[in-house]
Amino acid sequence: MRVLVVEDDQFHASYLQDTLAEALPEVTEIFHASDGAEGEEEARQGGIEAVVMDLQMDRRNGIEAARTIWAERPQSRILFWSNYADEAYLRGIARIVPEDSAYGYVLKTASRDRLRLALRAVLVEGQIMVDREIHRLQKQGAAPRNRLDDSEFGVLLDLALGLPDKLIAERRGMSLRTVQNRLLSLYDKLGVTVDPEDEAVSLNKRVRALNRALVTRTINVETLEAAQRDLDAWLGGRG
Amino acid sequence: MRVLVVEDDQFHASYLQDTLAEALPEVTEIFHASDGAEGEEEARQGGIEAVVMDLQMDRRNGIEAARTIWAERPQSRILFWSNYADEAYLRGIARIVPEDSAYGYVLKTASRDRLRLALRAVLVEGQIMVDREIHRLQKQGAAPRNRLDDSEFGVLLDLALGLPDKLIAERRGMSLRTVQNRLLSLYDKLGVTVDPEDEAVSLNKRVRALNRALVTRTINVETLEAAQRDLDAWLGGRG
DNA sequence: AAATTGCTTGCGGGAACCCGCAACATCTCT
DNA sequence: AGAGATGTTGCGGGTTCCCGCAAGCAATTT
Structure with a gap:
């Protein structure tokens, strides 16, 4: 062999x-x-x-x-x-x-x-x-309902690349509002919360979501690079 | 020895x-x-x-x-x-x-x-x-003016944690508008641009900045974790 | 068949963000 | 001393985002 x-x-x-x-x-x-x-x-x-x-x-x-x-x-x-x-x-x-x-x-x-x-x-x-x-x-992940399903994961990647809701919607074939719903459940599952303790600190949800996804090792930098290549390809076959 | x-x-x-x-x-x-x-x-x-x-x-x-x-x-x-x-x-x-x-x-x-x-x-x-x-x-970095100075780097960290402009301003002792200026130069230096080619795609600047900072290895996940600890300490001593 | 549950979608408004414009304050160079 | 160059700050307005509310649709339960 x-x-x-x-x-x-x-x-x-x-x-x-x-x-x-x-x-x-x-x-x-x-x-x-x-x-x-x-x-x-x-x-x-x-x-x-x-x-x-x-x-x-x-x-x-x-x-x-x-x-x-x-x-x-x-x-x-x-x-x-x-x-x-x-x-x-x-x-x-x-x-x-x-x-x-x-x-x-x-x-x-x-x-x-x-x-x-x-x-x-x-x-x-x-x-x-x-x-x-x-x-x-x-x-x-499966226990506390933290696990992302594929559709959420896809949206997470798009978010991580910096796409605005509108583009994500177009790319994933969803309506604007649906994308936003996905984002809500993402925020939830990634622990992007308004901590009842620190009521004072309201965070930028999008950035925070990416941050959390990284420190929980849900995605990593290589994922980002790969997703970017996919995005470029998709943009190419469209513009 | x-x-x-x-x-x-x-x-x-x-x-x-x-x-x-x-x-x-x-x-x-x-x-x-x-x-x-x-x-x-x-x-x-x-x-x-x-x-x-x-x-x-x-x-x-x-x-x-x-x-x-x-x-x-x-x-x-x-x-x-x-x-x-x-x-x-x-x-x-x-x-x-x-x-x-x-x-x-x-x-x-x-x-x-x-x-x-x-x-x-x-x-x-x-x-x-x-x-x-x-x-x-x-x-x-020094050649194409891409190098971040310390003040910009600090703001980048705060941004990466998900802090909103107002909190960054408070933490760094700057005015709101100054923070935003820092962000602008950050966007510039990190290459968060509205590509004249792809006029169509306008990105979420904040997320994009974090993304770029990561893929260019300006910051990494460990930086994020350390910055989070600093932030928590600062929040603690503030009430 | 009716009710329940779960997902999608439109609407609308408050908040945050991006950023041009302009007034000052500093610092540097001549 | 005067002319730039650079950095800070307030104001205002156009976008995008976040998300409650409610209407519509499908699958599952009772």
Whole structure:
């Protein structure tokens, strides 16, 4: 089996390669790329179907790279391996994973044993495996009705880009008032409230919503950058 | 010499320790902490005056840890060692470094040689040393008049927290209109413009400003969290 | 069939924001 | 001392935003 490691940190890369070689005897060759663009290229060249992918990388991040790899070879097995358990990454991945592909998500802080297990489960056995830490994150939101649905999340992204209500409405095919309703529930779920204590401080809701979404790790800067590209594309096919 | 390494990534930590031991013969003991709070504690215990400090850490980040270390022992020599060249970190550091302390800033992508050099220059020789990559960042802003001055940066933080003009004015001791002027120059410098091309899209300036500040790495999420704490303190002492 | 619940949409008004205009106050340069 | 250059402040008005209110529509319950 030929495995591609996409990881820009040299220490993590070599650790991964060591663990791979040691834990999976069926691995015959290990390729390496140090950013997303290079990773796509390598995957294409090598006819690779098993990938371990870092998420934060400079030129092109792991999610984008995974998207094109899956677009070209949907049966590829990809194990994501990241420092953070941001919900933003989960949404990004959930959005691009093909119908029945194998993938996994492990934190870099996981023990070597857990990494070995994930490597075997995803790359060899073709299972789906998500780190417990992360799964917890998904659930916790569900309890206090804090979880955003897709439509709210979309509006959040548009808001975060700075679009005015009118444009959001046009883009999402909703009426102005409906967009505003979405915003209201967003404010609610993100905890943008008029604290009964600090009655005095009334905040700018829009900015506050973006702020909260960031500090709760609902979105991150990379999400913003990706959303901006989508927006530009949409504006292009319209103006 | 006793050196403290504050770094939550185990690989980076052991790489640092190796390099330290090998490059600085005058090092007699190496202590290790894996987050800021622990780092402060260790520094206190060990009577440490030379520190290598990661910036992104969970419980308490490097800047905050450095602040308390310097508060307790201003002559401490601290080498910051980080993945990113965010302007936000530079400002954070510039804000807390005591009058004539030795410090340095090296990127994790720097070569081993450069790291060795920085270790010696800062920890042993007591020099100030900033990675070329980062220095470039500071300059580049200066050319096209993009650089924010301190007063603008303060207003940016308040804006990012969601404060309305009136409160910003009160907090910064400026008139309402002056705050708005600051905002105007902020919008200008951050590139929040009405693109003559896309005349159609008029954006929400405030949100857009925060968005731009984030993607240009002028501020980051940790900045936001720190600013929030400051704000809470200020609100507390006001009633 | 009627009632309940949930979502969308229009209307309207108060608040906040953006910003041109103009009057001053400082500081600098000649 | 006089002429700019730069920064602060008040005023006024056009926008956008926030959101209560109520009417309409669909799905589910009783």
